Amino acid sequence: MATLSTMPETTLHGLDRFSSRARAALAHALEQDPESILLEVPRDETHGEFSFPCFQMAKASGETPPALAARLAAELEIEAMQTEVVGPFLNFRIDTTPLAAAILEGALASDYGKGEQNETTVLEFSSPNIAKPMHVGHLRSTVIGASLARILARLGHKVTRINHLGDWGSQFGRLVAAWRRWGNEDAFAAHPIEHLLELYVRFHEEEEKDPTLMEEAKAAFGELETGEDGDSRRLWKRFTEASLLEFDKIYARLGIEFEHIRGESWYEDRLEGLVEWLDARGVLEESDGAQIVDLTAQGMDTPCLVKTALGTTLYATRDLAAARSRWEEFSFDHSLYVVGSEQELHFRQFKAVLDRCGEDWAARIEHISFGLIRMAEGKLSTREGKVLLLSKVLDRACELAMETIADKNPDLADRGAVAEQVGLGAVIFHDLKHQRQKDVVFDWKEVLSFEGDTGPYLQYTHARCCSILRKAASPNIAFQDVDPSLLADSPELMVALGRYPAAIREAGNRREPSALAQALLRIASAGNAFYRDRRVLGCGDEALERARLAAVAALRNTLADGLGLLGVPAPEEM
């Protein structure tokens, strides 16, 4: 993969074009490899666009940091950049006209922020359970995964998205057993998922009083796992099909697609082979009648169970089979699993099992874990029937967006469609703006907020840009027709736009969409300040209007692009 410093300058996007020059000059002056020169972004923008703290290099050369900074400032001659010494820091400032020229050229092009990481990545995300409705808990995996898929694709990855449906396991034994006792065809026909959820909840209510229930459930799952096309399997298929229809509605709404929708059952005929393979590798042991892989040497005191004493498979069995299958099929460089943090032990275990088997590709597996969504009132529990349906959250957000439109822009055409975009945008962005690792307390007031650091704020800024461009006599400004010196008064906007490519890179490399979300907020903020202070249309100077229109177009394009990567719709009017 090409590193920043070895790439030709024309392929460097945004501020990278300037930082790479500074790094190259520093590397030359310090006789170091450019890769070892790390530039920082000063917290305080008045210090410039980049900064080089001299502490470490000074130690190596025996100078004091301020002395080294001063020496470098005197030596360095960088095209279109000025240096400034502040104590031990060497700061870099980009000349405003070349800055505007470079950023405008980049942001008006269609490949802004594109990367060249030519790698193959398998990405598993969303993965709801069959026979249960999607609830707010599924939102995170779904939107984080979908967004990461787009971001990584932009960076050059060949991405394969897999929806690993929870369509297998002992829970289906429970469901089948519950159906046989209390199932109702009419209720199922009318509201399939609701009815199945009722059965599931009822099972858990009654299993304590009636131990024969669990026996029936285990027997039913046993029937399923025989692979025979019997009654159990017919029921399971019906439940699966009904669930998929429901899921598709949500995915269509969120604009999410998968290369493969493969439930756990897809790997069913590989399960026996997997167990035999583990045995052949000599890692399988029996313990209390179950088949386990001991992991004490890997630092885990809990072994990985691959078969119950009854001979049925477990979650880990299926994930191991899936991992092997994906390795054989895709020969991936990365295999990412966007799954909640409560499954961390599971992933450590299943990677450790592959380690024990001598599979070095296990190191390419990453658990992209994320914090749980909790309700302010207490824990959600599917078993107790306490769920907040994802569809309800989306509906409520869109309703509120409709009310807001009626209030703020009652003449808007196509209000329903825009309300849908704004409502979804609020919910999706709210999720993606937080670091994924942190737990989220679901708060209606915040999720439904359309002001401040929200999705609708970004959408609004985008719509404002569209509005200006719509009213312009000639909205399509070619970069060649712009005098960039006329934008020399707007370095804040140019810098914010210029950091966009690096934000995409950071979001991808850290598997952290919030890095992109935060960058978009800064861009929108700079954009709002820009057109507040600078009249665009009818500013009295044709060349100036052209330049400002180009800046607005660059802003609009970047916001639309970034929102697209996050999966937030970008209406042109709202």
Add this chain to the structure above:
RNA sequence: ACGCCCGUAGCUCAAUUGGAUAGAGCACCGGACUUCUAAUCCGGCGGUUGGAGGUUCGAUUCCUCCCGGGCGUGCCA
């Protein structure tokens, strides 16, 4: 009990993964719409970064202990 994660302004979160005077939004107070959408913008208020040590030029960030919260800990997923 043990393991992992989290703790930053009244609330929700940032802080370039060890850098400069810890920043935004919400809430609150005060200002800006006859001019490209006020879902916006500008100003003010707000901090012992849970606590105590340690590592070093420098710690919100790394280490140890403690406090508080979340999740997990062989036959669920």
